[in-house]
Each structure stands twice: as C-alpha cells, then as structure tokens.
Amino acid sequence: MLVFIHGAACTPAVFTHQLSAFPGAVALALPGHGAPGGAEDIAGFADAVEARIRAEGWRDVVLCGSSMGGAIALEIAIRGALPLAGLVTIGSGAKLRVAPAILEALRLGDAGVLITLADAMFATPSATTRATMIAQFESVSPAQRLADFRACDAFDARERLGAIAVPALMLVGERDVMTPPDRSSFLADRIAGARVEVLPGLGHLAMLEGPEATNVHLAGFVDSISG
Numbered sequence: 001m002l003v004f005i006h007g008a009a010c011t012p013a014v015f016t017h018q019l020s021a022f023p024g025a026v027a028l029a030l031p032g033h034g035a036p037g038g039a040e041d042i043a044g045f046a047d048a049v050e051a052r053i054r055a056e057g058w059r060d061v062v063l064c065g066s067s068m069g070g071a072i073a074l075e076i077a078i079r080g081a082l083p084l085a086g087l088v089t090i091g092s093g094a095k096l097r098v099a100p101a102i103l104e105a106l107r108l109g110d111a112g113v114l115i116t117l118a119d120a121m122f123a124t125p126s127a128t129t130r131a132t133m134i135a136q137f138e139s140v141s142p143a144q145r146l147a148d149f150r151a152c153d154a155f156d157a158r159e160r161l162g163a164i165a166v167p168a169l170m171l172v173g174e175r176d177v178m179t180p181p182d183r184s185s186f187l188a189d190r191i192a193g194a195r196v197e198v199l200p201g202l203g204h205l206a207m208l209e210g211p212e213a214t215n216v217h218l219a220g221f222v223d224s225i226s227g
Contacts, residue, residue, distance in 0.1 A: 001058055002222065003028060005049060007067030007091075007205075008148035009117070009137045014066060017211030018218065028052060030072075032144035040147045042068070042155045046075040050082055062086040062222060066207065067179060068148060071096055071155045074187075077164045078157060086225045087168040087191075088218065091176050091204045093183030094161055094190075096152040103153065106146040114138070123175035123203035133205075161190040168194035169221040171214060173202030 002025040004015040011034055012027035019025055031048050032038030039045045049072055053061060062085050065073035070092025077087045105113035118133035119125040137145065168191045170184035181198050188196035197217050202210040 002062050005065035005069030007069050009140050009145040021215045041151045042071050045072045060085040064088040066090040068152050078160045084166045090171045091179045093179050094158040095156045098149045098153040121205045122209050164191045167225045170196040173206040174200050176204045178204040
C-alpha cells in the first residue's frame, strides 16, 4: 500500500490527486501538522511514522515522501526496522539545505516568506496555487513551520544511503528550484537499483502541479514491485 508523507509546513492535502487515483492509499498528517504533538528533527518525524505504521498493522508499505517527507522516508528506509516494499521520493534529497534568509524570516514571523515559499513550490505559480499553499502553511503553527525547515537544514543522509535495500524511485520536477534534479540523481546513484525520473516542466510539488505524470510513474513503480 502507498503511504504518503508530506513536506515542511504542508499537510496531507498536497496528495489530494494521488489519494483519488490510488484506492487504499493513505496520506499521513505528521505531528504538528494536523496530528497531535510535534517534532524538531527528521528522526523524530520518522519515529512517529514508524509508530503509526506498526499501530495500523499496514503491510507491503511503499513510502512516498515529498521534500521533507522524502527525507523522512529515506531515514526510515536507512534504519531498516520496517519491512518496506518500496520507497519513492518526490523533490527530495540526501541533504536539504535551507537558505539562511528563509530560516531567519520564519524565525521572525515575516508573513512575506510564506508568499515566497508558496511561489517556489511550482514551476508556474498562479494566484490560486499561491493562495492554496499559503492556506496550508497557515494551518501549521509558526513554531512548527520553523522547526520543519530547521529539520530539513540539519538533515544529512549522504553517507548512509548504502544501507537502503528496497526498490526505490526518485521523482523530481525539471524546474524544481527547492530541490533541483541533481539531488534526486545523487540519491538514485547511491541507492542500489534505484532510478530517477525527471518530470518535464514541473516544479517542487510535482504531484500537485502535474498529477497525471506523477501518477503514471507511481503506478508503474508499484506495478513493477508487486508480486
């Protein structure tokens, strides 16, 4: 089953198109993003996701994480404590640097940074997509938004990728300015058997901006690892 993990300052709503396309799929709300509690690092989020999967008794899980969610999925796969069926990242990487100016603006509560981030999520942002993303960001507390981006900035799995032993697919928008395609290529080069697919004309949240293309690759990957 597909289990989707959203990114920093986002909610499960970023996977709306995937939930309608894949019956039985689940999009998790991370702690502090609609679920109780909060977390301050990728390891803490990974703990929460692992606990939820165990509690639900889900089997044959394919983790699919966007951006920070991809980092969480990578962390879980590296640990190897869950018997995953597969791993997908969308616009993610082994190290997720965040510009100091973004972190400072989030720390100061500068509302303008939410507009900047919303526009950075898409190759061709519109007034509608901007408003949608800002509404998502505002549903997450300012403290958790800052914690999310600090968690991203601190994450570095570059030397641990060799521990991943499950089928893996890296999806990334051709015009992703948050985590450019070379970050996904780095992952695919260092995870045995992994491959990368660059989605033409799409930005960071490819699953929202180009759901058809994203879903075709997801479906193909799930089919390829199914018995």
